[in-house]
Amino acid sequence: MEVAMTMCCNGKGCDGGGAAVTNEDEGQPHDTKISDSEADPRRMFTLKTLINVYKEAILDGDVKTISEVESMISIVENEKNELAQKLSTFSAEINSGKEKYIRLQADFDNFRKRSEKERLTIRSDAKGEVIESLLPMVDSFERAKQQVMPETEKEKMIDTSYQGIYKQFVEILRSLRVAAVPTVGKPFDPSVHEAIGREESQEYREGIVIQEFRRGFIIGDRLIRPAMVKVSTGPGKRKPTVATEKSTTAAGLDDR
Structure with missing residues (x-):
């Protein structure tokens, strides 16, 4: 269907069934006939031209x-609304994509941190297991140091030799951050001490470790083995002077 718009443009002559309208954008006259194909909002009419035609009509x-x-304006308005809806949808999808990216990035960071923590834990556990398996050697060296009393020149040479080996062994343990648990003279701490006896003491107040039976060791902040100790119950009735048993120092492991 073809619809003809007949206008008299500000006193200009009309040519029967048609009229000449000046396109203000182009400065050239044109025939203002609107057909179904021209009614498409995508045609070349500018919005300003359409408004001028509307005013003239x-x-x-x-x-x-x-x-x-x-009708044309309504079509344009509908398309504008559709485009606005599409823009809103695209914006929502973009925002959703950004949120997913942020969540994925946070999940990846958490995964990386967990992996690093697990790696350090596994490494620490493995180190602890190896060191724990070597502690009986420390106990043997300590017993030998307390019990062996070299007398001859040959015995003294042997003692000096194994003591040198023990010193090297201790230095390796210290390089791995292994240290002996403080005991005698320290308050009893159930997190690092294992009490196997309690006894009155004139020298130490109640709750203080007075004797060590087996050394305990820690690596960093982790306990490898608790120390077996005897704990003071405080001063009782004063008795004749009796020497209080104390443990010997493990070649440098007490120095933290």
Whole structure:
């Protein structure tokens, strides 16, 4: 269907069934006939030209042209709404994508931190197990140091030799951050001490470790083996002077 818009443009002559309208954007006259194909909002009419035609139709009282222009405006408005809806949808999808990316990045960071923590834990556990398996050697060296009393020159040479080996062994343990648990003279701590006896003491108040039976060791902040100790119950009735048993120092492991 083809609809003709007949206008008298500000006193200009009309040519029967058609009229000439000046396109203000292009400065050239053109035939203002609107067909179904031209009614498509994507046609080359500029919005300003469409408004001018609409104004002229109102001034001329051209109901048909007014209706046609309003229909075109309605189509443009509908397309504008559709585009706005699409833009809103795209914006929502972009925001959703950003949120997913942020969540994935946070999940990856958490995974990386967990992996690093697990790696350090596994390494620490492995180190602890190896060191724990070597502690009986420390106990043997300590017993030998307390019990062996070299007398001859040959015995003294042997004692010096194994003591040198023990010193090297201790230095390796210290390089791995292994240290002996403080005992005698320290308050009893159930997290690092294992009490196997309690006894009155004139020298130490109640709750203080007075004797060590087996050394305990820690690596960093981790306990490898608790120390077996005897704990003071405080001073009882004073008795004749008796020497209080104390443990010997493990070649440098007490120095933390």
